[in-house]
Amino acid sequence: MKISARNSLEGVVKTVIKGATTAHVEIELTGGAIVTASITNEAVDDLKLAVGSKAFAVIKSSDVMVAVA
Amino acid sequence: MKISARNSLEGVVKTVIKGATTAHVEIELTGGAIVTASITNEAVDDLKLAVGSKAFAVIKSSDVMVAVA
Amino acid sequence: MKISARNSLEGVVKTVIKGATTAHVEIELTGGAIVTASITNEAVDDLKLAVGSKAFAVIKSSDVMVAVA
Amino acid sequence: MKISARNSLEGVVKTVIKGATTAHVEIELTGGAIVTASITNEAVDDLKLAVGSKAFAVIKSSDVMVAVA
Amino acid sequence: MKISARNSLEGVVKTVIKGATTAHVEIELTGGAIVTASITNEAVDDLKLAVGSKAFAVIKSSDVMVAVA
Amino acid sequence: MKISARNSLEGVVKTVIKGATTAHVEIELTGGAIVTASITNEAVDDLKLAVGSKAFAVIKSSDVMVAVA
Structure with a gap:
């Protein structure tokens, strides 16, 4: 899937x-x-996420803000 | 601001x-x-964002998804 | 990818x-x-989206609201 | 309300x-x-959502992604 | 609609x-x-939004962040 | 931070x-x-949010919808 x-x-x-x-x-x-990702418990089970799993943080551009110091 | x-x-x-x-x-x-961040033109001006500027990508946890290969 | x-x-x-x-x-x-999805022009090109393409609308649960009449 | x-x-x-x-x-x-919608408990009570209720899933376009197989 | x-x-x-x-x-x-709301041009037309219109800014709780000075 | x-x-x-x-x-x-903001428990602790604290509700424009009666 892309x-x-x-x-x-x-x-x-x-x-x-x-x-x-x-x-x-x-x-x-x-x-x-x-x-840090806040996702459903069901997604954790479905993706079999566990400590040490390879994973990607996926984020839509319109959900990214920019900050400067 | 925090x-x-x-x-x-x-x-x-x-x-x-x-x-x-x-x-x-x-x-x-x-x-x-x-x-990649998709933000308003006004924010670009307001933060004086330009190539080479130090900046942070700020993302709320509830906007982060997780994917596995 | 899942x-x-x-x-x-x-x-x-x-x-x-x-x-x-x-x-x-x-x-x-x-x-x-x-x-209706509002996405970047780059994503349209990258996914080669065109009229008639098979596609999925993907939405994070925390972005779905519920309304009643 | 519209x-x-x-x-x-x-x-x-x-x-x-x-x-x-x-x-x-x-x-x-x-x-x-x-x-699937992830909403507050308060909203569930306020809208009196229960199994069998007619309801709408409402989603802002900027929260919809597109995927291809 | 609620x-x-x-x-x-x-x-x-x-x-x-x-x-x-x-x-x-x-x-x-x-x-x-x-x-400030960033919405589609179609929504502006559909809701007949114009300067002086009474309107509501509607925001899902999971899209609200909190900051302290 | 801006x-x-x-x-x-x-x-x-x-x-x-x-x-x-x-x-x-x-x-x-x-x-x-x-x-109303829906945020992580960790953020509440980190910002020491308590009843009576001065605080800002921060919202990205692309997360604001508009409604008319």
């Missing part, structure tokens, strides 16, 4: 914390930065 | 393309990955 | 309108409903 | 799962597809 | 700027603050 | 409700309207 979302950042799953319905997944990018 | 968005990825502005109302800004992260 | 976004609605591209930086793509779902 | 969101897909509520603060609601569209 | 989005802020349209595909609409809230 | 998000609405935190992973924070704007 998706229109312009951002697909490669990394490794560092933590998976499931809540009642919503899970938080941290992905450590190849460059060292950490990206 | 913001609730969990993701703030440091980098350098690589391209700025203004459209009629919406601009596309590419930020090259420290780790080498490129993040 | 993605955490829970919604992937199958259909056929009905219209593609490119703007200066942002394109509007209409997908006619199998059930007859029309879904 | 809203700018371009996508309003008609269906029937199939499941409602409340979490600690966030609920997941599945709507079965007229065409048979299932759409 | 919608799950928790935020509906009343005001008056102050400016409407159409781009190639995407319009920017400024709404002056009753309390004096200005909210 | 951010591209066009909307930053000043107010005071009225309620903070933590869930398993996701918190709901209500901000009462200067003009009297209430804005």
Whole structure:
């Protein structure tokens, strides 16, 4: 599958914390930065996400803001 | 200002393309990955974004998806 | 690629309108409903989207609202 | 009320799962597809959503991605 | 129509700027603050938005961030 | 830090409700309207949000819809 979302950042799953319905997944990018994703528990199960899994953080461009110091 | 968005990825502005109302800004992260942001032209002016500017890609966790190969 | 976004609605591209930086793509779902996506011109080119292409409208659950009449 | 969101897909509520603060609601569209919405528990109560309720999945165009197989 | 989005802020349209595909609409809230919405040109036409129109800025809770000074 | 998000609405935190992973924070704007934000529990802790805190509701323009009565 190829998706229109312009951002697909490669990394490794560092933590998976499931809540009642919503899970938080941290992905450590190849460059060292950490990206946190808030996704459904069902998605965690469906993708079999676990610490150490290779994964991509996928983000639509219209959801990215820019900040300057 | 400190913001609730969990993701703030440091980098350098690589391209700025203004459209009629919406601009596309590419930020090259420290780790080498490129993040594209779709923001208003006004924000580009207000933040004085230009090629070579230090900048952060800021993303709310609920806007991050996870994909596996 | 398998993605955490829970919604992937199958259909056929009905219209593609490119703007200066942002394109509007209409997908006619199998059930007859029309879904409009606002994506980058680059994504349209990259996915080679054209009228008649088979395509999926992909939506993160946290971006879906519910309304009642 | 008329809203700018371009996508309003008609269906029937199939499941409602409340979490600690966030609920997941599945709507079965007229065409048979299932759409999952992640909304607040308060919204579920406020709209009196229950299995069998007629409902619309409402989505802003800028939150719709496109994928091809 | 009643919608799950928790935020509906009343005001008056102050400016409407159409781009190639995407319009920017400024709404002056009753309390004096200005909210900018980036919506499709089609939505502007469909809702007949014009300077002086009464309008609401509608925002899903999961799209609201919090910042402190 | 200066951010591209066009909307930053000043107010005071009225309620903070933590869930398993996701918190709901209500901000009462200067003009009297209430804005609800759905953010991570971690962000609540990190920003030390509590009832009575001065805070801003920050929203990207592409996440604002417009409605008319």
